[in-house]
Amino acid sequence: MELIQNSPDISDYLAACEAIDHGHPLVRSTAATLAADALDAYTYAKAAFTFVRDAIPHSADTGDPRVTWRASDVLAQRTGICYAKAHALAALLRVRGIPAALCYQKFDVVHGLVALRLPGAHRWARQDPRGNKPGIDAQFRLDREQLAFPVRAECNELDYPVLFAEPHPLVLQCLREAVDRPHLWQTLPTDL
DSSP, X not given: OOOXXXXXXXXGGTOOOSXXXXXXXXXXXXXXXXXXXXXXXXXXXXXXXXXXXXXXXXXXXXXXXXXXXXXXXXXXXXXXXXXXXXXXXXXXXXXTTOOEEEEEEESSSEEEEEEEOOTTOSSOEEEOOSOOBTTBOOOOOSXXXXXXXXXXXXXXXXXXXXXXXXXXXXXXXXXXXXXXXXXXXXXXXXXX
16 A cells, blocks of 8 residues: 655654644653664664553553543553554654654544654555554564554455544544543544
8 A cells, every 4th residue: 555645744744733742741751761772763663662552551451431642641641542642652753853644544443553754764654553462463563564453345444545744633533522431432433
């Protein structure tokens, strides 16, 4: 699948926004901690991915009713659904100068991912920081995708090819308006 930037300007994929608040002190300090052992952009990106995937549980897996959507809140509360975890990973990548996009898949509901573009790379690589559990084994890979969920075209599932510089408005709206995760589950977008 060919990934398509919704903005031709790569600097848009480094910018901060309300959800990807990489100027926040917690985002910056977390990035600094992760960068301390990183030899280069690749090892930093892999460390940031692993941190978000493993150290921030998916709230549905833990039964956590809290809804987070700003990267700083995801890091502070250590919980979030796929969209929120994608915002956190995008912020951690962008604060270190690695372009990061938000991208989505369609299953029964829309699922959120991140795509990154390492320095010198000529293509984007999608990553899924959702969090692993039995039956889900998302890994940081540049040679091929290893996402949480493979798309099954025969079930009308699909990969959206668009790389968004900011969260899709429908995604952001459902996160902002949710009073808790059970309420959020009722309002998740089923299509973009």
